[in-house]
Amino acid sequence: MIDPLSDVAVARRVARDIPDGAYVNLGIGMPILVGDVVGPDKEIVYHSENGILGMGPAPAPGEEDRELINAGKQPVTLLPGGSYFHHTDAFVMMRGGHIDISVLGAFQVSEGGDLANWITDVATMPPAVGGAMDLAVGARRVLVMTTHTTRDGRPKLLPRCTYPLTAAGVVDRVYTDLAVLDVGPGGFVVREMAPGLTRAELQSVTAARLTFADDVVELDPH
Amino acid sequence: MIDKRVGSLADAVAGISDGATVLVGGFGDSGVPVELVHALLDQGARDLTVVTNNAGAGESDVAALIRERRVRRIVCSYPRSMGSIWFEELWRAGEIGLELVPQGTLSERMRAAGAGLGGFFTxxxxxxxxxxxxxxxxxxxxxxxxxxxxxxxxxxxKAHRADRWGNLVYRKAARNYGPTMATAATLTVVQVEEFVELGDLDPETVVTPGIFVDRVVQVAA
Structure with a gap:
């Protein structure tokens, strides 16, 4: 019986790996949840590629400012100590390795750490990339947060990506609703698994071949 | 005497020719020089190449330029925002060209142009x-x-305040592409909410020095 973790539970697990004092960029989609569950005991500086460091949560209703939005174009706030800068500097921070952690969503991740998260269909919709490629190549550590399979049950962790790549060989760790996996020289190494899940069950929903750490830990489902 | 202030939006966009490459600031709704783009629409230049982060949304600014078939080609990073209906329609019909550029590369390519560099490896x-x-x-x-x-x-x-030399400060995240684009064009046109006297902008906090600016027009906030 496969009982996946909720998105919030996965976000809590990602948050545990973000150290106090880190400079972090959270990608659009699931990764945004991480900001909501990082405990107040940590001081994290959030970066937004449209030119904000020290980004705070959404403003109270009525306090929105169209000139203070995040990369997903949602209204945000600026925390004390925060700063504004122009786009080129925002990407100097990103591409130049000044951001400690980038948390990204994914359509697919390969066992070599390739990431596909920008396009699935080039024929009917105009392609759009935004900052995805810069976020994937530049951060010191690239964490992927995603469901383990697609909505219709197809594996997202593959020997090779079939969708166009965002970047090659960049992913350090993957957090899914079933497992936490490191990308090692020999492919995916399972570090943590959802409660009650067997290794055979996890492998059955993963197209890449899995290896298991000696001390696989049970994930907290809450 | 240097005075880069112009009295009207029409004066601000005067002389922009057909076939021009136009860099348009803004990210989503923030920092878009909406009034200048509408002045360009009224001015009539066509066959434009527009360089901007998104491809416009709804019926305003860049979306309106696209709707009126004034844009031959767009160079951008994310043309698929909520409400980018005009771009999508013309793209599907093969009536507009798209050069897709990663966001950081888009900005850095303009920076290279403004800095007099022949390009870069990324x-x-x-x-x-x-x-x-x-x-x-x-x-x-x-x-x-x-x-x-x-x-x-x-x-x-779009900037927040300017003096007659064209020194600029911006407001919050509306700054986005502005400072880079200002360096990268032959003619840099800026709309601001407020003019101030020369000397009233703190020189320690001027973001775009006036050397990069050619015309400034005031638009009510």
């Missing part, structure tokens, strides 16, 4: 579709893609 986009046909060089053991500078004939920028 790891962004290596091993992807967006590197196809581009020179790739291994630097520090990692593939880098060569990217050309991206200059504009015109830049349309």
């Amino acid at each position: 790891p962004t986009g290596a091993d992807t579709l967006l590197a196809e046909g581009k020179e790739v060089r291994t630097i520090g053991g990692r593939p880098h893609v060569f990217e050309h500078p991206l200059p504009g004939d015109v830049a349309l920028v």
